[in-house]
Amino acid sequence: MIRSFRSLVPAGGLLPAAALLLAPALALAADDKAKIDSGDTAWMLTSTALVLMMTIPGLALFYGGMVRKKNVLATVAQSFAVVCLVTVLWLIAGYSLAFTAGSTVLGGASRIFMAGLTLDSVHDLAKTIPESVYMCFQLTFAIITPALIAGAFAERMKFSAMLWFIGLWSLVVYAPIAHWVWGGGFLGDWGVLDFAGGTVVHINAGVAGLVCAMVLGKRKGYGIENMAPHNLVLSVIGASLLWVGWFGFNAGSAGAANGSAGMAMAVTQFATAAAALTWMFAEWMSRGKPSVLGVISGAVAGLVAITPASGFVTPTGSLVIGLVAGLVCFWGATVLKHALGYDDSLDAFGVHGVGGFAGAILTGVFAVEAIGGTGKKGLIDGNAGQVLTQLWGALVCIAWCALATFVILKIVDALIGLRVTSEEEIEGLDINLHGETVH
Amino acid sequence: MKLVMAIFKPFKLDEVRDALTELGIQGLTVSEVKGFGRQKGQTEIYRGAEYAVSFLPKVKIEVVIEDPLVERTVDAIRKAAGTGKIGDGKIFVTPVEQAVRIRTGESGADAL
Numbered sequence: 001m002i003r004s005f006r007s008l009v010p011a012g013g014l015l016p017a018a019a020l021l022l023a024p025a026l027a028l029a030a031d032d033k034a035k036i037d038s039g040d041t042a043w044m045l046t047s048t049a050l051v052l053m054m055t056i057p058g059l060a061l062f063y064g065g066m067v068r069k070k071n072v073l074a075t076v077a078q079s080f081a082v083v084c085l086v087t088v089l090w091l092i093a094g095y096s097l098a099f100t101a102g103s104t105v106l107g108g109a110s111r112i113f114m115a116g117l118t119l120d121s122v123h124d125l126a127k128t129i130p131e132s133v134y135m136c137f138q139l140t141f142a143i144i145t146p147a148l149i150a151g152a153f154a155e156r157m158k159f160s161a162m163l164w165f166i167g168l169w170s171l172v173v174y175a176p177i178a179h180w181v182w183g184g185g186f187l188g189d190w191g192v193l194d195f196a197g198g199t200v201v202h203i204n205a206g207v208a209g210l211v212c213a214m215v216l217g218k219r220k221g222y223g224i225e226n227m228a229p230h231n232l233v234l235s236v237i238g239a240s241l242l243w244v245g246w247f248g249f250n251a252g253s254a255g256a257a258n259g260s261a262g263m264a265m266a267v268t269q270f271a272t273a274a275a276a277l278t279w280m281f282a283e284w285m286s287r288g289k290p291s292v293l294g295v296i297s298g299a300v301a302g303l304v305a306i307t308p309a310s311g312f313v314t315p316t317g318s319l320v321i322g323l324v325a326g327l328v329c330f331w332g333a334t335v336l337k338h339a340l341g342y343d344d345s346l347d348a349f350g351v352h353g354v355g356g357f358a359g360a361i362l363t364g365v366f367a368v369e370a371i372g373g374t375g376k377k378g379l380i381d382g383n384a385g386q387v388l389t390q391l392w393g394a395l396v397c398i399a400w401c402a403l404a405t406f407v408i409l410k411i412v413d414a415l416i417g418l419r420v421t422s423e424e425e426i427e428g429l430d431i432n433l434h435g436e437t438v439h
Numbered sequence: 440m441k442l443v444m445a446i447f448k449p450f451k452l453d454e455v456r457d458a459l460t461e462l463g464i465q466g467l468t469v470s471e472v473k474g475f476g477r478q479k480g481q482t483e484i485y486r487g488a489e490y491a492v493s494f495l496p497k498v499k500i501e502v503v504i505e506d507p508l509v510e511r512t513v514d515a516i517r518k519a520a521g522t523g524k525i526g527d528g529k530i531f532v533t534p535v536e537q538a539v540r541i542r543t544g545e546s547g548a549d550a551l
Contacts, residue, residue, distance in 0.1 A: 226490045226492075227488070227490070228483055228485055228490050229485060287484055287487075289484070291484065291485070293485050293486060294486070297486060333486045333487065334486050334487025335487065337487070338487060338488075347486060350486075
């Protein structure tokens with residue numbers, strides 16, 4: 001994200017031109033030098049809070065409502081614990097590995113334990129806000145990505161194994177991929193467009209979820225027992241919080257309170273509504289009823305797919321992205337999953353993996369220079385090659401994510417085991433892992 | 440005395456209660472129950488996963504009455520609870536040996 005930011009901020013018009021004539025050296029220096037903007041800072045503080053709200057309570061409720069009653073607390077506990085764990089790891093090493101200067105593959109060690117972070121620090125990618133704000137904003141993305149994976153292994157993973165897996169994944173998978181795309185790595189250099197994390201967050205979490213679902217295996221009784229969601233009202237509240245929080249996620253990824261942020265907010269709203277309606281009508285036509293779970297799933301699918309595109313596309317582009325996202329994610333969660341037979345409990349892959357991939361490719365189709373800034377253009381703006389660039393970016397992330405996720409899971413499995421015992425699984429994770437029940 | 444036990448669709452409870460009150464019946468017991476009959480179950484679909492719900496929610500009322508009232512009670516319940524569609528439920532009538540009001544110790548028909 002933020003990559004489009006520098007090209008948007010330098011103001012055009014007469015005043016800078018005049019300044020340039022009068023004192024060129026001074027004007028250049030001022031342009032290059034960090035200058036904290038209180039409006040930008042206020043918006044980014046707000047965005048950070050909004051994105052944290054997406055995970056707790058947004059995602060916790062979204063997932064918590066979809067599981068069976070015996071596993072509600074275990075599911076919300078995963079979201080909450082991931083917030084705490086990733087935060088501490090971010091302080092220790094995650095931020096430094098993702099967002100400081102290093103190689104094109106991994107960041108450096110200059111911010112290990114937040115060394116050198118002061119009141120006056122400013123990050124090169126966001127020169128109008130304090131680095132502390134930028135760092136916290138990025139942290140909330142580092143949090144929600146692994147929290148999303150939990151949807152794939154819900155109702156059967158040991159809490160201890162989940163902590164080990166997520167901790168390692170955060171440093172080995174998330175930090176490098178964030179660096180590749182946003183932090184000065186090779187995918188950013190290739191010109192991969194990912195405004196707010198379609199690849200870094202959603203493809204990444206979705207693919208990791210798919211690998212988890214396959215390595216852990218199906219839940220006991222999958223396909224035989226009734227595994228209906230225990231309280232979809234919680235899921236509706238969760239999906240609504242995700243939607244609202246996503247304004248911080250996408251519009252915040254402009255890195256400033258400006259026109260790019262405003263347009264990102266607009267296209268986010270359009271794509272989400274379009275995808276929700278598409279899923280709803282697709283389900284209505286194919287299965288007879290427009291389900292509540294369907295319409296909220298469609299909304300999340302739209303949010304996911306517009307994420308990489310949100311700083312680059314027009315409202316019309318976002319409408320098409322929403323329509324496509326609603327259809328392909330409906331297919332991913334209702335047809336693909338059952339055809340391939342893996343138990344992605346809450347459709348982390350079906351919605352985030354499939355929707356993220358569709359969004360990444362469609363960004364390459366619908367990006368226009370008039371929105372994204374110089375050089376940020378896709379197929380409809382005469383740059384067909386961008387579609388391939390997007391595809392390569394996605395495939396590189398998928399490859400590293402799948403491989404590393406698999407290895408981490410195997411290591412954790414060998415050391416402490418990934419799954420609860422079948423007795424614990426049948427009785428429920430809440431009482432067995434946490435010693436509590438919801439009612 | 441007879442025990443009339445009726446199992447029917449939950450949304451008909453108020454109409455049944457009104458119909459029985461009109462007959463002068465002074466009390467009944469209601470339970471929420473689940474079961475199946477010829478209506479079988481329903482299907483719920485969550486993101487393409489279909490679950491057969493084999494037990495449907497019904498209400499069960501139990502009311503004890505004097506013998507002469509049986510026919511009218513059964514009729515009243517049938518009229519009030521019926522929709523003409525499958526799944527309307529059933530009524531059972533069984534003899535009752537004794538009834539006692541706990542507060543006063545009255546027994547037999549006086550306790551009803």
